[in-house]
Amino acid sequence: MAAIIAANAGRLHTTGGAFVALKGGPMNWDQIEKNLGMHFDIRPRPIGLFNPDSLWALGQVDKSDRTLELSNIETGHALRLHGDAIKGFLHNAQARNRGYLQLRVQVIVEDCNIRCEPLP
Secondary structure, three states, rough: OOOOOOOOOOOOOOOOOOOOOOOOOOOOOHHOOOOOEEEEEEEOOOEEOOOOOOOOEEEEEEEEOEEEEEEOOOOOOOOEHHHHEEEEEEEEEOOOOEEEEEEEEEEEEOOOEEEEOOOO
């Protein structure tokens, strides 16, 4: 299952925290869970958003299901991704509490709906 999607969950609050880049190997779900509220730029950029560079906040992490939930800061769209859909996380050294989330799927936003398709 590449991605599990949930639309229109409410906005999430922001908390502090550091994040580390994941280089190869399995994802460190314990480390991810410590960074709830961190803001991410998604790559590739989502299609269909008025502002494709808008930030997403890490909302929930379920280590047993290997899923995490992101919420768009501007629109409130919510997206639940399985670990297989995530290529990696990179910390943005120039911005506190911010990083890049590189995906193996393309996020597509259409009005109130959000979906993912695998990248070629």
